[in-house]
Amino acid sequence: MGEALNGLKRSIMCGDVREEHIGKKITVMGWVQRRRNLGGLEFVDLRDREGILQIVFGDKINAEAFEKASKIKPEYCVAVTGEVVKRESVNPNMPTGMVEVKGESLKILSESDTPPIDIKENAETAENLRLKYRYLDLRRPDMQNIFKIRSKVSKAIRDYLESTGFLEVETPMLTKSTPEGARDYLVPSRNYPGMFYALPQSPQLFKQLLMVSGFDKYFQIVKCFRDEDLRANRQPEFTQVDLEMSFVEQDDVMALSEGLIAHVFKEVAGVDVKLPIKRMTFKEAMEKYGSDKPDLRFGMEITDITEAVKTSDFKVFKGAIEDGGSVRALCLKGGATMGRKDIDRLGEFVKTYKAKGLAWIQLKEEGIKSPIAKFLSEDEMNAIVSTMNAETGDLILIVADKNKVVFQSLGALRLDLAKKFDLIKDKNEFNFTWITEFPVFEWSDEENRYMACHHPFTAPMDEDIDIIESDKEHARAKAYDLVLNGEELGGGSIRIHNMELQERMLRALGFNEEDAWKKFGFLLQAFKFGPPPHGGLAFGLDRMIMFLAGTENIKDVIAFPKNQNAFCYLTEAPNIVDEKQLNELGIGVLPKENK
Template identity: 60%
Template sequence: MAESMKGLKRSHRCTEVSNANIGEEVTVMGWVQKRRNLGSLIFVDLRDRSGLLQVVFDEDNVGSEGFEKAGSLRSEYVVAITGKVEKRSAAVNENMKTGDIEIIASSLRILSEAQTPPFPIEENSQTKDEIRLKYRYLDLRRPDIQRNLMLRSKVAYLMRDFMAKEGFIEIETPVLTKSTPEGARDYLVPSRVHPGSFYALPQSPQLFKQLLMCSGYDRYFQITKCFRDEDLRADRQPEFTQADMELSFVDEEDVMDVNERLLQYVFKEAIGVDIALPLPRMPWQEAMDRFGSDKPDTRFGMELIDVSQTVAGCGFGVFTGALENGGSVRAIVVPGQAGMPRKKIDKLVEYARGCGAKGLAYLGINEDGTYKSSFAKFMTEDELKALIEKTQANVGDLILFAADKNKIVWNVLGALRLELGKQLEMIDENQFNFLWVTQFPLLEWSDEEERFVAMHHPFTMPVEEDWEKVDDNPGAVRAKAYDIVLNGTELGGGSVRIHQDDIQEKMFEVLGFTKEQAWEQFGFLLNAFQYGVPPHAGLAYGLDRMVMHMVHADSIRDVIAFPKVKDASDLMSEAPGAVDEKQLEELGISVIQVKEEPSQE
């Protein structure tokens, strides 16, 4: 039966007890990790968020009633134990922080009993994610998850500490805002007092932080929740935490400088990693050409090679057809993999198709000088030699080719490069490679909407010398935008903002907004800009992604206390769920049941 604490106070967390406490009486509280009954002695490993501590029960010290109670302990019972700290009588456990000491218990209180948990509470759990997330309150007891969340707390503190010293003011912006276009789907919140009207949960505090610059706050910072109704993946959640900032009277150099020093400080203080400054920079075009990605992982090579000129006029129609349609032919060289089995190559071809390719051409250079290829018979010996020379491939290497529009070729080879890098263990997982990607295109063409859309958002400042191209060649206009990338993940992004009326009006025009539509959507910001707006710029980090990399987790779910799964549901609380009909009536909402279309299979 559970007991009360009866005024008992915890003196130490488990791993706060050390050699310095030998001979002292201490009181510790926590969960039973393991109990071992040796007859005359009972050993209990006690766990709290700090770690494990061994407790020894013998009848002489704890009494017959206490010894019997200790024998009834089970995994995950919550207990309070008082006893004397002593050096271990048996062998030292090098794997425990407290492995050279133990507590000889003099009293035991069972504060709460527990059912047998559905999975072991242990590090690096092999339990299926669905089970762990259904019982997330138990999963959160695992030492590795607890370390992750404690590190996350430390990172948030370090960020606030650094930003305060740099003169930033922390200001909260609204969570109930107005829905605006030009981004991911909003989560909408119906208004009871304004029937038929909706708030939107913020995708970012973008407009409000720009308003704060109009209001003269100069340097703003906030760690805040943001929401995007978009498909999930390993580094994306419907609700996420953003470390957000905006600065006045600055250009991109100022923003990059303060953020480089922020990253250097946080990584050193949080995990002891030294970051050399300044961080390298790479224009967007170079990143795409070399890595097929605007968030390149620079920890390994296998870069893309443009072989378009080399294969122009060759006998292979797939290559020449792509060039005639305005595309390109590019390759990656996979070192030492000429002997890759055909089944494995076929899997790579299927992977490439999943990334948008029509297929994947390959050329292996065998040790005897022959070729293993999907297209060699369509090309002359000289054409093949020129291709190998261009790629600088060696005997024993495998060359993979994609031929299509640039966007598809980049996507396919960029993804293949990462997949092969993992498969062939070419990536040093303990390396932290930061990179600024700069000079993004201001606009990108949307086939779905048949118009140009903002690559970042409509308030991004164009590069001055490119602005004259906006009417004749809008896709060639570069933006004063910059992303901070770590090991192939976009940690954060930002830009210099437009603060001139004429440029902002033209930007809306290019995006297909009438003046009336622009004022309807962004009127409060445009109105504020009429009263004196300073030049300003900013950046926002995904805090979850940053901590994910710090702890080498495979998913941001391992650094978020209560994450959602792939379909944006919460397996533990069973959100989202139906609501009472009365609530819907108050909101003037009627729910229409959507019939599922019968399967065509």
């Protein structure tokens, strides 16, 4: 049973009580963290969102309150009234550690069963239990701090964008399924049997339509949905900071975005982001780091050694070069001490990225040790070492293959070695970079065709407009991603605002005129009515919070997340609905074996 408040009002949060409140009578409310009996006194740590406050109950303070306090247990929800006094035993590790409250009255507002998870900072609890009892997991001080940060970030974003002339506009959650993205979440329509809405993967087309509408500057902190196989730090529903601007070019959008990021990081974390943020082309990023989201907190760049071995008869190198690929390498400083088994494991690692193998050269005190030494002349070996700027004690790791395979395997290996050898010295560093000049198209082995690298509405660079149909491999886009510590923080582009060019782009992606108008007709129709040049960007809000909160788990920054299989342990969604609901929608569910 629980007592009612009966008009009792909380006067201050537990975590806000300080020395200036000594001598004042206050009322606090919260949850019991723990209770201790010491020499006829009951000490209770009371917790709310702002922190923990010690309450002391005693027979001489108030006998009735003391009697009640002896029966309370962890996570009981209570209200306490009493005088703030100076603690005899100061706790310098608590913000409220100089004071305590003499409990003069105690109301037990509700009782609690023994919690199935530990409610304390950094508790090591199985993730499925944390998600099942998420409302308890969220009581933990470290979790509540994350959501304070999230709230501050959202406010800082709104403050900055509104101060720079942006309007916050909501776009529909029930919209049309359009191709060229991830798989949509579909919502059946009762009014239109057999037809479906789609939940938005992003507000992309609507924000472009808002530019056609003359809104000039739009933003939205918006939920987006993608029905895809979840990798680490992906959720089926996520939040992005979406913005769009009219009458702008690429530099305008990037400058505005830099200002927004600098404002948020300063306001929330006290971090000064150095502006302007450095830029790197997609081509340079791939060649140096094997990734379009390079982690620049450490060196160890990929080096092209094709020239050094171009005349080699070693069939692995020769075959890769003749096939239009390249031979590239990493130099791990001090890596020559690595044992053969550990190097072999690196070889197995790169094979998961489709590399055929990993050649290696150890520069030991007694000389060069390498399984490929017998296939290379002394001059060729020396040329490799010289090109790599390698020294005695170093380890050279080489992949020869098509460029795509070389980049993705060495790029992944570079990150793996950074973790193994602790190459990132300042874990608190925020290292930003822009990646520009992305390809317009990327080849999909799964689809066996070129697809849009970003989306079909991204404008090609002016000098590449004429090759979007004839030379898809080399066409570059007015697209840009902001990368932070090896993660994409946001991405955007200048959009196509010319209907003829948009139709050409869709043709290049395999849409005939009928299909293009069927799928995107509402946008193409709008482009008949004086669309302005426009561009924008979307930041991943969840990922931004992860950086600012110092967590590597995206589930920590989402109040009620799904697991890696997009299942909610808390509500057990998705779940079966009753036959009546299905009949209203005209939907039948096939038996599993018939799917």
